[in-house]
Structures are given as structure tokens and as C-alpha cells.
Amino acid sequence: MKLSRLGEFGLIERIRRSVRKDPAVLLGIGDDAAWVLNKTRSCLITSDVLIEGVHFNLKWTSLFDLGYKTLAVNLSDIAAMGGVPAYLIVSLGISPKFDSSDIDQFYAGIGSLATKSGVALIGGDMSVAPRWFISACLIGHAPFRPISRGGARQGDDIYVTGTLGDSALALNLLRKKVKQTPPDVLRYLLSRHHRPTARLTTGALLAREKLATAMIDVSDGLLQDLGHICKQSRIGAVIRKNDLPLSAAYRAVTGLNNPIHALTGGEDYELLFCARPRNRVRIEKLSKEVGVSITRIGTCVPQRRKVMVVDGFGKRLEIRSQGHDHFKKTIRR
């Protein structure tokens, strides 16, 4: 049914009926505000905006994946604090030319990940708009002391979960329409781009065990996000290029020695954190327990040295920053 026929209130009712019941949600969609239980003494709140043409392109992004990713990127922020996600608010601007089944697909994408991650959709707002935009707000419980960006110290190790650069590489392939990528490689990279995995268990365990001194999720690219930790912790950082975790698919596409997407590509949604060297064994053990690879990629140094990348001989690689917001860097060899 066309949205212009179903109307705002019909659409809200349709979404309300599709939402899973949660006993902690005392009043959900359909009142002036949602009313929910607080399960810990404090809570975590994060928010992300996704705009058509800026953050996504509907040519190669399905509405299901868009819904999935809307929740995933917010889950990743809660993971980066060591929190437990709970309640989601989603506000939409939609062109009225869309059909209600399109919107169903979007909410099915949200619902699919919400069920897996124990999140309840509790409300939002919607309006007509010339282009799609999505604004989501996720509220999480804080059973452990949250990990900020500001606690790293000189001498700390720097770690990252999973692999880096897959998502940026996928976007690159989508934009350039490269045909010769092997199908299984392409499929893997696209899944990393469209359905990122928030590292919730890893983040919560790092908080519970007090292992991370500072943490952030990699959304704008490793170097830029590491820069936020460095600024808030007043330290510098040295990253060892050869230690960057790259997937087999990444290596298959870029060759063996091209870390550019891993260093500056965005949307990895992996956890980047610092930890005292004395905790190396405990972090290795935690990695095995949760089944998520955690790789030591660098060291915290005095602030004056800023963020730098070195090769296998300890030689500094010149990194040119491009643009002023989303650091755009190229590596010259």
C-alpha cells in the first residue's frame, strides 16, 4: 500500500503490531513517550544519523540491510562503552512515494538484529522528506563502569578486534563496479559493509574485567578514531603497519601490502582499545573465550609524537591527511 494512502497513524500502528513484546517496556510505541524500566543505576545513550546520498545509496543498499545497519552502528557505540543495549528509538524522513512494504523491509532489518541483541524498539517519529534520513537513539544499561576515550596512558598496548578495511573496500568495489572480484570474496566484503557486527560481548567483558583503559569503535577509520583516543587521553600512538589484521578477502583484492583501507577506511565497527602490557595474557584468553580475534597493533607514546604508522623496520610512513573532517590519508612509500 502506498504510504500516502496508509498515512502516518496507519504506519505507526503497523510498526507497533510487528514489535516483539518485552516485559521491561511498560509502555511502548503509541503514547506521548515510551516508559521503560531502568535496570542499572546509570545508563548509556548514543545517537546516529544516516542520510541518503551522504551515508548510504539505495542503488546498492536494500532497505532490510539499511534497517539492520541502523541498529548495528548504534550497538557498536554501546559496545565501545562496555554497555548492554536495551531500548531503540528510530525517527524517519521518508519520501511518500515509497510503499508500506518497503518500510516493512526496513523494520524487518531492525527487528532481525534487535531480536539477536535483546533490543526493544520503543518509539520514534516520522515525516515526509525529500530524501530518506534515519535518526536513531539507543539506550543501554551500564552494569560495569563504562570505558571512555580518555583513560589511556603512555606505554599501553593498542588492540583492535576482527579485521580492518573490509567495509571501505566493499564500498570502493560498489562505487567502481569492479566485475572481476571472485564472488565469495565480494560476498564476504559486502556482508561486512551491509551488516557489520557490533562487538557487544567483547566490549562488555573488557569493561567487566577492567582490562581496557580507553576504547572507541572504528567508524571513521582507524587513524581518525585513534586520534580521538589520543586527544582525550593526551597521548600519541605508534601503529605497526605489518601487524594490522587484514582478512583473506581484503588481501585477495588489494594484494599483500596495501593497508590504506585498513588505516583510513570507515565503517569497520570493530573495537579499538588500549590496555596495560601486564594484561596481555588475560586479553588473549578473553579473545579465545568470546571467539573474536583481538590483535595488538601498536603502543601508546608521548603526546608530542601524535599518531604515526611504522613499517617492519620501524620506519615512519608519511601519511597525508586529506579533507578536514573525515581524515583522508594516503600512504606514500
Next chain:
Amino acid sequence: MKLSRLGEFGLIERIRRSVRKDPAVLLGIGDDAAWVLNKTRSCLITSDVLIEGVHFNLKWTSLFDLGYKTLAVNLSDIAAMGGVPAYLIVSLGISPKFDSSDIDQFYAGIGSLATKSGVALIGGDMSVAPRWFISACLIGHAPFRPISRGGARQGDDIYVTGTLGDSALALNLLRKKVKQTPPDVLRYLLSRHHRPTARLTTGALLAREKLATAMIDVSDGLLQDLGHICKQSRIGAVIRKNDLPLSAAYRAVTGLNNPIHALTGGEDYELLFCARPRNRVRIEKLSKEVGVSITRIGTCVPQRRKVMVVDGFGKRLEIRSQGHDHFKKTIRR
């Protein structure tokens, strides 16, 4: 400074520095998520979207007023539940042609009302966008059992705070550029449109004293919002046209007997609620205590009678619904 020069992170830093400190905010703007104290066992969460060209027009709306109203409309939703507002998240889509001083004005508008209402700005997200859009999420404490839309019963009285229709009338004057309106009348109506007053104290006291059986704020027009109470409470309603509270300014512009904006105009942000007839004296007393007029305008009736408006002789006024979302009604005499 042009936003394109200041950049996203410069802008966030600028906003962060302008925000008032609040001891309940353990981590505010500038991390992956905000970390705040829960002061009650449950909380209230509401969300509103404002889009340029749909909800506001920058021709006649200053950015200060836009910021003020962004918070005000969300406060009104928390008021309609009987809650206490606490934490605000604001996400923006902004055209990069704007100057940082424009954005300062917007946040000054938010800050001015935030200080008055005890609200802390704790985060958000921002992005370039072809037109302004604002998505806000407000979290409130719930010291008393919240008042939903679903508890009204047949025989309950229907009340509204303040006066109705001023905001819609102001918008009408702005659109038509009517020149002959007396300046003080125009000033009053415009202030009602640009800087609505959320009825927070009244809402919280109604919740504390358990006086309201159902409550909503009037944002889409009295009849439409009353329709939501009727639907969720499974009742009908009779509104007495002659009892509608109209301001002197409203009467000055429309003449004595034209309730169309009061019945169907939006953005009043007054509280509409139902209460048992035995509580009339207590409600009158509460109204005097908080210094906000509360007017009894109708009665809850069986559901089959739906929402109707009657004149001084009890004769039903024919109301034609126009449009399908935002009920547009005209009264024929």
C-alpha cells in the same frame, strides 16, 4: 566561521564547551555514548523530528526560536506523561553554507530553555544535508506513575490547559502576511507559535495526585489528539464549542465565534486530559496553585458516538475531515 572550515569535530567541541555542567551527567558530549544517572526506577523517552519546509520555515523562524521549540515540543511530551525531563540528544542535518554563529544561535535557543527546565544536552550527531532537519530525543525521570492515553472512562470530564488555536492562527498570519493585525496581538500569537510553553508542573502534579485518567499534549490539533485518547481508551467524546478557552488575541483576530483553529489547529502544546467528575474541586485548586488555567470543555461518552462538537443548544456541529493524516476539519453552521 563557515561550517565547512570549522568542521564536524570543531563544531562538536564548540557545542561541548557551551553546555552547562550537570552532576547527573557522568560523561557528556564527546564519547561513543553519554553516561548518565537514572534517578527513578523507570524512565520516559520521547522523540520528535522537525524538517525544514515541512515543520518550519526559516523565512519567519529564527534559529534561536527553532532551538527553543525543538526542546519545547519534546518537553511537552514528557509533561503529557507527568514526567520530569532530564537528558536531551539533538541530531542535526545542516547545509554547510551556514555559519557557525547560526549554529550557536540554535544551541543558544536550546540552552535558554534547557536551563529553565533542568535539562542537560548530552549528545547527538550531525551531518551535511540538503535541508535542515532536527531529530531530538528527550529522556525524563518518572517519579510518579505515568499517565497514558488509555485510561479514560465514560462519564469522565475533559479538560485542557491554557488557550487553544493561538499557534495555528499565528502560522496563518505569517503565511498570509496579514498587515492589519495590531502589533501586541501579533506579538502574543507569534510567541505562542515560536516559543510554546510545555506544561511540566501541571503534568507532574496531575500524575502525583492521580487526578488524570488519560492525558496527551495538543500537537496536531484538539480533535485529532482527543481522537487518540478516545481510540486508546475506547470511548467517545463530546466537546462544547462555547467552553473552548480562547485568548483575547485569538478573539481579536477571528471574531467572537470562530473556533476552527482551536479545534483543528496544531502546535498548541497544551495538556488535554480526562478526569473523574468527583475531582473537579481538586483540579480547580491545582489550577490555582500552578497559575495555569484549566478549562472543562467536554465529557467522555460511549465509543459509538466518536468525537463530536456541540453548540450552546447541544446541537451537533457537522465537522468535515479533510486529508487523512492531519485531520483537517471545517465547521459548517
